[in-house]
Amino acid sequence: xxxxxxxxxxxxxxxxxxxxxxxxxxxxxxxxxxxxxxxxxxxxxxxxxxxxxxxxxxxxxxxxxxxxxxxxxxxxxxxxxxxxxxxxxxxxxxxxxxxxxxxxxxxxxxxxxxxxxxxxxxxxxxxxxxxxxxxxxxxxxxxxxxxxxxxxxxxxxxxxxxxxxxxxxxxxxxxxxxxxxxxxxxxxxxxxxxxxxxxxxxxxxxxxxxxxxxxxxxxxxxxxxxxxxxxxxxxxxxxxxxxxxxxxxxxxxxxxxxxxxxxxxxxxxxxxxxxxxxxxxxxxxxxxxxxxxxxxxxxxxxxxxxxxxxxx
Amino acid sequence: xxxxxxxxxxxxxxxxxxxxxxxxxxxxxxxxxxxxxxxxxxxxxxxxxxxxxxxxxxxxxxxxxxxxxxxxxxxxxxxxxxxxxxxxxxxxxxxxxxxxxxxxxxxxxxxxxxxxxxxxxxxxxxxxxxxxxxxxxxxxxxxxxxxxxxxxxxxxxxxxxxxxxxxxxxxxxxxxxxxxxxxxxxxxxxxxxxxxxxxxxxxxxxxxxxxxxxxxxxxxxxxxxxxxxxxxxxxxxxxxxxxxxxxxxxxxxxxxxxxxxxxxxxxxxxxxxxxxxxxxxxxxxxxxxxxxxxxxxxxxxxxxxxxxxxxxxxxxxxxxxxxxxxxxxxxxxxxxxxxxxxxxxxxxxxxxxx
Numbered sequence: 001x002x003x004x005x006x007x008x009x010x011x012x013x014x015x016x017x018x019x020x021x022x023x024x025x026x027x028x029x030x031x032x033x034x035x036x037x038x039x040x041x042x043x044x045x046x047x048x049x050x051x052x053x054x055x056x057x058x059x060x061x062x063x064x065x066x067x068x069x070x071x072x073x074x075x076x077x078x079x080x081x082x083x084x085x086x087x088x089x090x091x092x093x094x095x096x097x098x099x100x101x102x103x104x105x106x107x108x109x110x111x112x113x114x115x116x117x118x119x120x121x122x123x124x125x126x127x128x129x130x131x132x133x134x135x136x137x138x139x140x141x142x143x144x145x146x147x148x149x150x151x152x153x154x155x156x157x158x159x160x161x162x163x164x165x166x167x168x169x170x171x172x173x174x175x176x177x178x179x180x181x182x183x184x185x186x187x188x189x190x191x192x193x194x195x196x197x198x199x200x201x202x203x204x205x206x207x208x209x210x211x212x213x214x215x216x217x218x219x220x221x222x223x224x225x226x227x228x229x230x231x232x233x234x235x236x237x238x239x240x241x242x243x244x245x246x247x248x249x250x251x252x253x254x255x256x257x258x259x260x261x262x263x264x265x266x267x268x269x270x271x272x273x274x275x276x277x278x279x280x281x282x283x284x285x286x287x288x289x290x291x292x293x294x295x296x297x298x299x300x301x302x303x304x305x306x307x308x309x310x311x312x
Numbered sequence: 313x314x315x316x317x318x319x320x321x322x323x324x325x326x327x328x329x330x331x332x333x334x335x336x337x338x339x340x341x342x343x344x345x346x347x348x349x350x351x352x353x354x355x356x357x358x359x360x361x362x363x364x365x366x367x368x369x370x371x372x373x374x375x376x377x378x379x380x381x382x383x384x385x386x387x388x389x390x391x392x393x394x395x396x397x398x399x400x401x402x403x404x405x406x407x408x409x410x411x412x413x414x415x416x417x418x419x420x421x422x423x424x425x426x427x428x429x430x431x432x433x434x435x436x437x438x439x440x441x442x443x444x445x446x447x448x449x450x451x452x453x454x455x456x457x458x459x460x461x462x463x464x465x466x467x468x469x470x471x472x473x474x475x476x477x478x479x480x481x482x483x484x485x486x487x488x489x490x491x492x493x494x495x496x497x498x499x500x501x502x503x504x505x506x507x508x509x510x511x512x513x514x515x516x517x518x519x520x521x522x523x524x525x526x527x528x529x530x531x532x533x534x535x536x537x538x539x540x541x542x543x544x545x546x547x548x549x550x551x552x553x554x555x556x557x558x559x560x561x562x563x564x565x566x567x568x569x570x571x572x573x574x575x576x577x578x579x580x581x582x583x584x585x586x587x588x589x590x591x592x593x594x595x596x597x598x599x600x601x602x603x604x605x606x607x608x609x610x611x612x613x614x615x616x617x618x619x620x621x622x623x624x625x626x627x628x629x630x631x632x633x634x635x636x637x638x639x640x641x642x643x644x645x646x647x648x649x650x651x652x653x654x655x656x657x658x659x660x661x662x663x664x665x666x
Contacts, residue, residue, distance in 0.1 A: 044499040044500070044501060044502075045470075045499055153587050154355075155587060156587075183354040183355055183526060183588075184354065184526055184527075184528070184567060184570055184571060185354060185566060185567065185570050185583065185584035186354075186587070187570070188570035188571075188581045188582060188583035188584070189583040189584075189585075191581055191583075192580060192581055192583050195580070210499065210500065212500065213529075213571065213572050214572060216572065217572035217581060250501060251500065251501060253504075254500040254501045254503070254504040255500055255529065256500075256503075256504070256507070256527065256529030256530050256532060256533045257529050257532065258528035258529050258531070258532050258556060258568060258571055259532055259556065260532045260535075260552045260553055260556050260557075261553075261651075262532070263529075263532040263533040266533075268504050268508070271501075
């Protein structure tokens, strides 16, 4: 197995702590991300998937828990210099390609901003050359460097966002709903680009999305979140073919597929958190049902799931 | 079957600083009683503009109707006066918009907003309108409708707000309901609930629906018939089975193959290259030709007419011309066609659905 690049241990992100309106956006989740893989994170809006991504990259300071990147705790006290080195390894691609690019900056300066901050280029000529290379990598023309963001379409802007993330040669990229704002035909282009870049540069992705069919396509493993908790985590194929947690089953049964015959016969499964009937002394934690497939469950449910998975 | 609305040769342009945007370039379709017609296409393909033209919601200062008719109830909506149009909107034809966050008035209790069309169009007394509103709220599945009447939009979740919008739209039992991406802003589980609700209500009140979306999964779920729009034109239309299992236009092929199905395993996703055409200067021939690997010389020169595939299925592509070379669609499409009796790849009744 590849080495662990990122270890997330009992991460918590609470907002308005101690006030009446305290929100436990992320409430104690743990998972690992291995080098070179794509981990998909899915769930409904408000389940904390974006907050998880933002906390990992330290856009928020975690309330509790640890994010260990390559053996170093990200949230521990750090000098500016250490932080800078860390920032270079981890980059983010945002959801909204309209809001995430400064409309007053030229493409050249947007993409080169990271290069300047980390002192990766020595001369203006090298800077321009590097930006041109990056534009070509993401399928745009070098001539585009002198334009402003408003001159680009949504798909092209998302390519600019990807080029900016790649500029500092990161190892790990958090893609927060990178295709949600794009048209269907353009989504496929961007997803293919992300896949190609991963192969070329050996990147590791955390891919956050609510479009479950795209997530399955791009991810090696998938985590399902519900109300700030990770309820199921497993290899993409297994999770889709044998979902174990009732919430995952409900989520999967709600996806409309481009197949009228299937749609006519689709049965939607509802999910009621009360259906678990957890007793006060039940310990509800992540348990490994089959190798690599974790489910949030109580001891009782765990036994049941194990029994079912061996009989099937 | 009874035709509810008929759009004939609709052509319209917007005048902008950059020039004339030819947003709709000859669109024809009709909607029958009780059916759902889905219009699919990318942003900028003209699907929303078409329906806004039906509702006459386009800015008059910059919109120019160049040609065509929209026949509803025997009259041409394009020639109807503003005053008469107000009697149509919300009563005969109503609309559900994409964003439930902005289509309700934040300063008004929701009860008042549901009562509005009832008071205006049906001339009910306040007490009657109130009772009818409560009925409507329970019809769309809102718990405790009476208490909820006094609450404001911000006190509801996105899915609940869309339910309220549907209640407002259905208040006067419209003959035609236009739903412009009604579930795009919602989560999948909520989306499934809203779609079920709409289908349920359609059965109850026998309204016809024009459903606009770019999500082919949703189309497969709700539609009886489908029209595929590209570059301001309808490039293919047919029953939902014909479009999904026997598509003929290369753009429809592209759309269907660029969506990963849950059981795809192929390494690379099919992507339509390039981006949609610029309607300031629309291409001369087939608007999709520049992005199509199936384009022929004639596609660059002459716009293809609608070729008949079956009585209900038409597609605007030169590939259907008797003299055109026989090409094979992408593999994923051939797979789909194998299931469809009447397509040239049909393999008997072996598989059936999943």
